[in-house]
Amino acid sequence: MKKPLGPVRRAFSPWDNPSxxxxxxxxxxxxxxxxxxxxxxxxxxxxxxxxxxxxxxxxCGKTTLIRMLAGFEVPSEGQIYLQGQDLSGVPPYKRPxxxxxxxxxxxxxxxxxxxxxxxxxxxxxxxxEIKDRVYDMLALVRLEGFAKRRPHQLTDGQRQRVALxxxxxxxxxxxxxxxxxxxLEKKLREETQxxxxxxxxxxxxxxxxxxxxxxxxxxxxxxISLMHMGKIMQNATPGEIYEQPNSRFVAEFLGDIxxxxxxxxxxxxxxxxLYSSVLGDHLDVHYPTxxxxxxxxxxxxxxxxxxxxxxxxxxTDINAIRGEVWDIxxxxxxxxxxxxxxxxxTLRAIVANTTRLVQxxxxxxxxxxxxxxxxxxxxxxx
Numbered sequence: 557m558k559k560p561l562g563p564v565r566r567a568f569s570p571w572d573n574p575s576x577x578x579x580x581x582x583x584x585x586x587x588x589x590x591x592x593x594x595x596x597x598x599x600x601x602x603x604x605x606x607x608x609x610x611x612x613x614x615x616c617g618k619t620t621l622i623r624m625l626a627g628f629e630v631p632s633e634g635q636i637y638l639q640g641q642d643l644s645g646v647p648p649y650k651r652p653x654x655x656x657x658x659x660x661x662x663x664x665x666x667x668x669x670x671x672x673x674x675x676x677x678x679x680x681x682x683x684x685e686i687k688d689r690v691y692d693m694l695a696l697v698r699l700e701g702f703a704k705r706r707p708h709q710l711t712d713g714q715r716q717r718v719a720l721x722x723x724x725x726x727x728x729x730x731x732x733x734x735x736x737x738x739x740l741e742k743k744l745r746e747e748t749q750x751x752x753x754x755x756x757x758x759x760x761x762x763x764x765x766x767x768x769x770x771x772x773x774x775x776x777x778x779x780i781s782l783m784h785m786g787k788i789m790q791n792a793t794p795g796e797i798y799e800q801p802n803s804r805f806v807a808e809f810l811g812d813i814x815x816x817x818x819x820x821x822x823x824x825x826x827x828x829x830l831y832s833s834v835l836g837d838h839l840d841v842h843y844p845t846x847x848x849x850x851x852x853x854x855x856x857x858x859x860x861x862x863x864x865x866x867x868x869x870x871x872t873d874i875n876a877i878r879g880e881v882w883d884i885x886x887x888x889x890x891x892x893x894x895x896x897x898x899x900x901x902t903l904r905a906i907v908a909n910t911t912r913l914v915q916x917x918x919x920x921x922x923x924x925x926x927x928x929x930x931x932x933x934x935x936x937x938x
Contacts (some may be wrong), residue, residue, distance in 0.1 A: 568778060569793075570603040577640070578606035579762055580625065585634035587620050587786075594620040596786035599636070603660070607756050607763045609777035611770060618766045622732050625764070626655045638730070653730035658738050660795040661718035663708040668694070669703045672722045675838045679726070693721035696755070704912040713744045724759065731756075733765040737772065741785065749775045770810050774798065782806055798858075804936050808857045812860070812892075812901045815936075820847050830855050830933055834901045839875050857933035862905040862926050864893050864918060869927045877926040881920055893918065895926055 570576040578601035587595040596618045602608045610618035615747060623629040625636055627648035629890065636643045643651065654675075662671050672693050676686045694700045707715055716736065723731055733752075737745045755778055756763045767773050773780045774794040775827035781791045785937040790797055790806045801807035821827035821838060828841045830853060839855055845854045863869070869876050885911075891906045905926055 568605070570592065570606070571779065573600065574614060576603060576713070578602060578637075579606070579639060580626075580764070581637040582621070583635045583637065584634060585624065585631045587624060587629060588632045593786055594862055595624070595631075598786065598788060600781060600788060600791065602764065605760050607753070607765070607776055607778045608764045609773035609780045609809045610764065610782050610783060610787050611768070611773040612783035613768055616783040618783050620732060621783075622655070622734060622764060623719065623768050625730075626653060626732055628655075652728055652730040653732055654723040654726055655732040655734060656719050656723040656736050658735040660707075660715050660764075662715060662718060662722075662793050664707050666705055667704050668710070668718050668919045671707070671718055672725050675722065675726050676883075688765060689725050696758075697721045697722070699891045704861055712740055713748060716740065716748060719756075728761065728861070735764065735766055735768070735814060737767075738769075744771070746775075752776055758885060774810075800934060801936070804856070806852060807934070807936060812859050812904060814857045814859060814878060814907075816857075816901070816903075818846075818853065818855065820849050820853055822850045823847075823849055827930075830935070834898045836898075837877065840930040841933055842931040843933070843935045845937070847935060847937055851937070855933045856936050857928055859892065859904040859906040860890075861932040862903065863906060864895065864905040865925050865927070866918060866922065868925050871927075873926050874929055876925050879920045879924055879926055881918060881924055884916070891916075895924060897926065 580602040582600040584594065585595055585598050598621065610621060612618050620629060624631050627643070627646065635706070638651070663674065666674070669690055669845055672690045673686050676689060694703060697720055699714060699717055699721070702710065702714060706914060707718070710718065719738070737748055740748060749772055752763070777794060777886045779791060779793055780797050782789045782797065784805060793798070797806065798810055801810065806814070807813050816830070816832050816839065818830040818839070820828060820831040821831040826842055826844045828843060828845060830841055832837045832839060841855055845853070877897050879895040882896040882902055883894040883895055885892040885894070889909060892906050892910055893907065894902050895905060896902050904925055
């Protein structure tokens with residue numbers, strides 16, 4: 557198979573080392589609520605100091621999975637291990653992990669200091685140690701000047717930091733984050749994502765985040781587990797899962813993508829030819845696939861990997877098809893061209909707006925050419 561693409565965010569890939577032992581392990585875990593199967597025979601290994609994301613739509617099982625790890629739900633079948641210890645029967649308060657909820661769950665009548673100290677006081681720590689830890693947490697999340705304020709006197713971003721400081725004050729081995737940034741506006745959410753990355757690298761503890769936001773998962777995670785109907789569809793680094801999706805579901809869930817259905821008409825090693833009946837043309841693809849000649853398959857290409865031009869490309873070793881500009885979406889940094897290439901087929905091409913647009917060189921109803929390299933797409937089994 558082709559060598560995986562997309563290096564991880566940092567030089568950190570214990571999952572590639574066969575001798576490395578997982579820090580957290582889900583072994584054939586199933587969770588049922590009556591007749592509903594929320595998590596279905598799921599196995600997953602997460603490593604120490606990893607920032608792992610559980611990504612998926614509503615009802616895919618990601619929150620149920622993290623709640624079972626925290627001890628708030630009990631698996632119907634299977635085991636969950638932490639550092640080789642079976643967590644069966646271990647109550648939530650005895651598990652060395654903390655969970656940060658989407659709502660933050662701050663006490664409105666308590667100051668920032670009291671909110672952060674609450675868990676430490678419940679554990680009976682000496683007052684001097686509590687004071688030192690609270691001070692350290694305030695410095696960590698850069699809220700030293702807000703110690704006496706109450707939650708209603710803080711912004712959404714500041715409340716999020718207080719909740720994070722409270723979760724980290726007990727020095728857990730694992731921090732569980734359940735949609736922690738969902739309530740933040742886009743710009744603040746993006747800034748906080750980077751803060752989470754830096755915080756996790758500084759503390760060197762394992763983070764497990766639940767999110768429905770694919771951009772968030774791609775930004776913060778070392779690896780992503782994309783879930784659907786209680787199963788993990790693909791578990792890989794952000795670069796691998798985006799550039800080398802293992803199924804049509806994964807390809808269409810992560811980002812925008814063009815999918816052309818067809819049939820394998822020729823194959824030699826990793827050189828594949830796909831015939832598209834809709835286009836009435838053969839498409840050259842350089843990609844490893846178990847599919848054989850005659851098999852139905854699909855070619856998936858990201859719009860940013862497609863080129864658009866008024867003139868037919870001179871290169872003969874690329875794919876090029878004729879079409880008409882059907883629509884244009886101006887997004888500021890990029891423009892998305894919707895090009896009708898057949899009666900029932902429209903493809904999208906993304907063009908970076910590198911100059912200030914006064915007049916578009918390509919506009920609505922123009923006859924254009926879409927082109928792409930043979931290694932720009934991936935073959936998915938239909």
